[in-house]
Amino acid sequence: MAKGRTFDLVIAANRLPVDRVVDSDGTERWRRSPGGLVTAMDSVMRGREGAWVGWAGDPGEAPTPFDEGGMWLHPVEISQEEVEQYYEGFSNDTLWPIYHDVIVPARFHRPWWVAYERVNQRFAEAIAEVAAEGALVWVHDYQLQLVPQLVRELRPDVRIGWFNHIPFPPVELFAQLPWRSRLLTGLLGADYLGFQRTADAQNFIRSCRRHLDATTKGDTVTLPAADGRPGRTVRASAVPISIDFRSLDELARSPAVKARAQEIRASLGNPETLFLGVDRLDYTKGIRHRLKAYEELLAEGTLSTPDVTFVQVATPSRERVDAYKRLRTEVETTVGHINGSYSTIGAQAVHYLHQSYPREEMAALFQAADVMLVTPLRDGMNLVAKEYVTCRNDLGGALVLSEFTGAWHELHQAFVCNPHDIEGLKQTMLRAMSASPKEKQRLMRALRRRVSDHDVLVWADRFLENLRAAPDRPPRRTGKERS
Ligand code: ADQ
DSSP, X not given: XXXXXXXXXXXXXXXXXXXXXXXXXXOEEEEEOOSHHHHHHHHHHTTSOEEEEEEOSSSBSOOOOEEETTEEXXXXXXXXXXXXXXXXXXXXXXXXXXXXXXXXXXOOOHHHHHHHHHHHHHHHHHHHHHEEEEEXXXXXXXXXXXXXXXXXXXXXXXXXXXXXXXXXXXXXXXXXXXXXXXXXXXXXXXXXXXXXXXXXXXXXXXXXXXXXXXXXXXXXXXXXXXXXXOOEEEEEEEOOOOXXXXXXXXXXXXXXXXXXXXXXXXXXXXXXEEEEEEEESOGGGOHHHHHHHHHHHHHHTSSOTTTEEEEEEEEOOOTTSHHHHHHHHHHHHHHHHHHHHHOBTTBOSEEEEOSOOOHHHHHHHHHHOSEEEEOOSSBSOOXXXXXXXXXXXXXXXXEEEETTBSGGGTXXXXXXEOTTOHHHHHHHHHHHHHSOHHHHHHHHHHHHHHHHHSOHHHHHHHHHHHHHTSOXXXXXXXXXXXX
């Protein structure tokens, strides 16, 4: 049982919601990392004692647990070798490709799995230490899939939920994982499993049927009692994540952001059409596909500078993983090629920014852009699409959105595209840029209503409601039943 401070709500995610920063005078402090998850968890923790278990971001010995803005942060130690094997290796070079349609081949290394198990065990022990009797434990994402079962073994009294921020792969792809049954059993330690789309939840349920001695009915999976472990019924369903609409809308309405949006347009030479892409530099995001479509439109003479320009913001990401190094080279070569061929002095065809920006700057960029290009080959949700419409209280702008994002399942008034179909993507880009102001307003109004009505607070409430309502008794039936 727990010894030190304990909490009624425990969040566990690979990273803590803070970054260590060193000021110019050399003093170190923690800064809240921006982002929807932190906001959502803040709202969930309001009025109750909450702890967050995660990695502080530096390899080696973990800092002592501390209080930060009313939240108890409990760092988990991860060594340099574990960063390479558990995080860069198994999480980002094995699971990430399998869970994203194998856009690049997945790499399987047994020592990576061993490190993944070890780090998941350490997370489970940290959670067991800080969870109060009967606490709610909310585990996040693909890095921690073994944690639900490991926590259950240590603390059968707590209620455990897990949310997957990325897609869950189809049965045939998941089946490639040599550790597939272990991952499924790990997840089934939870009381409730949340996914971005119903299709993701169904993929999970089908894999349970295929690889475990489990029966399924509707959105539940039942594991019979075995090896002294009682049987359990677990629900798996969709709770699509969202953003903090109200605070971003308020920011985007501020005079400073509006002025900055104008300034951005002016410094780009006030083009007739400004295309924008904003992504982590990840091969799932379809950055190369949208650059190719844009390049072809320039080559054909359908588009030309200075009438159009394209700003691509690509946040540095996973820079030590080979596939990401290769992608960076490819994107930067393509941008260089497009600019070499189609820019003129004073009118650049592509502005490529490999940097992170504050929220205010992102909001201004969204407001400045005529056409937002969100073209992932596969994406759990894609919050950028939701942020773009939130920043368009002027009802201007147009959203081009890939049908392979979770966001597409909610944002039906976007200009839908299949990024693999370059010809189709080109046509969609042209349709989006030439839609009438009235048509754009109509679409944008509907998109904004959807995001405003389904914001991150609604998401968190729905998740917790499902977790609380999860079946809490071991099922009586143990026979096999397929649906
Ligand atoms: P990501 O793959 O990181 O998230 P996404 O949902 O688009 O993708 O979120 C990226 C966030 O980073 C957005 O809030 C965006 O504004 C911000 N961002 C991007 N570039 C930036 C820059 N240069 N400077 C500052 N901020 C920047 C994973 C899954 C997604 C899922 C989310 C949430 O892959 O599918 O939507 O988790 O569940």
